[in-house]
Amino acid sequence: xxxxxxxxxxxxxxxxxxxxGVLVIKMLAMALLTAIQRFKTKTFANQEDLMSPKLKVKFxxxxxxxxxRAHRNDLENILPFFIIGLLYTLTNPNAFLAINLFxxxxxxxxxxxxxxxxxxxxxxxxxxxxxxxxxxxxxMALQVIAAAAF
Amino acid sequence: xxxxxxxxxxxxxxxxxxxxGVLVIKMLAMALLTAIQRFKTKTFANQEDLMSPKLKVKFxxxxxxxxxRAHRNDLENILPFFIIGLLYTLTNPNAFLAINLFxxxxxxxxxxxxxxxxxxxxxxxxxxxxxxxxxxxxxMALQVIAAAAF
Amino acid sequence: xxxxxxxxxxxxxxxxxxxxGVLVIKMLAMALLTAIQRFKTKTFANQEDLMSPKLKVKFxxxxxxxxxRAHRNDLENILPFFIIGLLYTLTNPNAFLAINLFxxxxxxxxxxxxxxxxxxxxxxxxxxxxxxxxxxxxxMALQVIAAAAF
Numbered sequence: 001x002x003x004x005x006x007x008x009x010x011x012x013x014x015x016x017x018x019x020x021g022v023l024v025i026k027m028l029a030m031a032l033l034t035a036i037q038r039f040k041t042k043t044f045a046n047q048e049d050l051m052s053p054k055l056k057v058k059f060x061x062x063x064x065x066x067x068x069r070a071h072r073n074d075l076e077n078i079l080p081f082f083i084i085g086l087l088y089t090l091t092n093p094n095a096f097l098a099i100n101l102f103x104x105x106x107x108x109x110x111x112x113x114x115x116x117x118x119x120x121x122x123x124x125x126x127x128x129x130x131x132x133x134x135x136x137x138x139x140m141a142l143q144v145i146a147a148a149a150f
Numbered sequence: 151x152x153x154x155x156x157x158x159x160x161x162x163x164x165x166x167x168x169x170x171g172v173l174v175i176k177m178l179a180m181a182l183l184t185a186i187q188r189f190k191t192k193t194f195a196n197q198e199d200l201m202s203p204k205l206k207v208k209f210x211x212x213x214x215x216x217x218x219r220a221h222r223n224d225l226e227n228i229l230p231f232f233i234i235g236l237l238y239t240l241t242n243p244n245a246f247l248a249i250n251l252f253x254x255x256x257x258x259x260x261x262x263x264x265x266x267x268x269x270x271x272x273x274x275x276x277x278x279x280x281x282x283x284x285x286x287x288x289x290m291a292l293q294v295i296a297a298a299a300f
Numbered sequence: 301x302x303x304x305x306x307x308x309x310x311x312x313x314x315x316x317x318x319x320x321g322v323l324v325i326k327m328l329a330m331a332l333l334t335a336i337q338r339f340k341t342k343t344f345a346n347q348e349d350l351m352s353p354k355l356k357v358k359f360x361x362x363x364x365x366x367x368x369r370a371h372r373n374d375l376e377n378i379l380p381f382f383i384i385g386l387l388y389t390l391t392n393p394n395a396f397l398a399i400n401l402f403x404x405x406x407x408x409x410x411x412x413x414x415x416x417x418x419x420x421x422x423x424x425x426x427x428x429x430x431x432x433x434x435x436x437x438x439x440m441a442l443q444v445i446a447a448a449a450f
Contacts, residue, residue, distance in 0.1 A: 006305075006306070006390055007390075008391075008447060008448060014448050015448075017387050017390075017444055017447070017448040018445060018448035018449055020383060020384070020387060020444070021384065021387070021441045021442070021444040021445035021448060022445060024380045024383070024384045024437070024438075024441040024444075025438060025441050025442070025445070027376070027380050028377075028380065028434055028437060028438050028441070030376070031376065031377075031430075031434065045369060046366070046369070046416075046420075047420075048420060048421075048422050048423050048426070049423060071376065075375050075376065075379070079375075079379050079380070082380075082383040083383070086383075086386075
């Protein structure tokens with residue numbers, strides 16, 4: 001049974017795999033977004049990164065720091081989703097619910113990045129995106145705990 | 151064989167799954183703990199988060215920063231455990247040892263948060279909690295490397 | 301089939317497991333590297349960590365911060381690799397390609413740490429190490445998305 005759970009013939013695993021791939025690409029893109037802001041604002045954190053002898057290391061550019069906060073928020077929320085989504089898939093959940101939970105996390109976290117680090121949108125846009133993904137991840141974690149505890 | 155290793159009939163996987171679920175919930179709770187400190191001390195990192203036009207963005211509140219350090223320490227230590235615990239389970243380890251290693255990581259990391267970010271307890275409380283989880287994780291990683299290398 | 305994919309008789313999984321174990325050890329070692337720099341420079345972030353009543357908390361030592369930046373870069377890049385490498389293995393990829401991709405990520409990320417936080421090497425050393433691992437991880441993520449989407 002576990003056999004079939006981790007193959008792409010299982011629609012739940014297929015959906016988990018798709019959204020995990022998308023969110024990994026999204027996270028890797030944060031590095032490029034940071035680099036763009038660093039070059040635009042000439043803000044480099046290391047001596048060896050300075051492009052010109054006139055530059056100094058700088059840590060407080062608000063545009064760079066904004067992207068870095070969005071990136072750190074990804075680490076805090078997307079990375080736990082990756083493992084709990086996999087374990088949730090292994091509990092053989094209802095496919096309709098599981099697929100929509102993965103979709104909710106995927107779309108909410110892309111929206112979170114857009115309103116935080118690409119075009120700043122007033123609150124509660126970011127808070128909403130944040131909580132949709134958090135609640136979906138927490139629900140999966142509680143289901144995983146329940147399946148393992150009893 | 152791998153089939154049974156990733157089902158809840160395998161007591162090692164059951165234990166891994168339980169503690170991973172618990173630690174994911176614990177990590178997600180750090181966001182709420184940070185939010186509580188931010189509202190208590192009126193410390194917000196983004197212009198669009200300011201609740202009143204009199205407030206300014208602020209990055210150096212010691213209570214907020216303490217929770218954020220605890221949270222970052224989780225990223226550094228719990229997230230690697232998630233993947234190595236899964237791979238260690240797939241090496242079919244001694245059940246008694248494996249279950250107690252997972253328990254050690256789970257309890258030590260909860261203790262780490264409590265003494266770091268909830269009630270500050272003098273050292274070596276935090277150092278002890280930190281090293282118990284680190285050593286258990288490092289032991290699993292070495293077992294995984296040994297299983298894969300030979 | 302999925303059964304055999306996650307056993308050490310599958311050379312792709314064997315290679316993934318080996319490099320994941322190595323990179324977990326590498327990441328845990330960053331904590332020790334940070335601790336060494338903290339004690340050397342007497343830079344502690346918490347009141348309860350101060351070794352002497354004459355010391356004060358300090359957050360801006362360049363040696364400590366350099367190791368912390370290298371460590372954070374690991375979180376941003378190695379942790380997504382862990383999950384995408386596992387899912388890529390489950391897509392049953394060409395063994396030669398997969399093994400060399402894992403090797404590239406493993407060696408590049410070790411090199412990244414060495415030139416960033418152990419012996420500072422002028423650019424483009426760090427940029428090269430960074431991009432080799434990033435591109436290999438992004439390639440795997442795109443393959444995973446393609447496998448799941450069609």
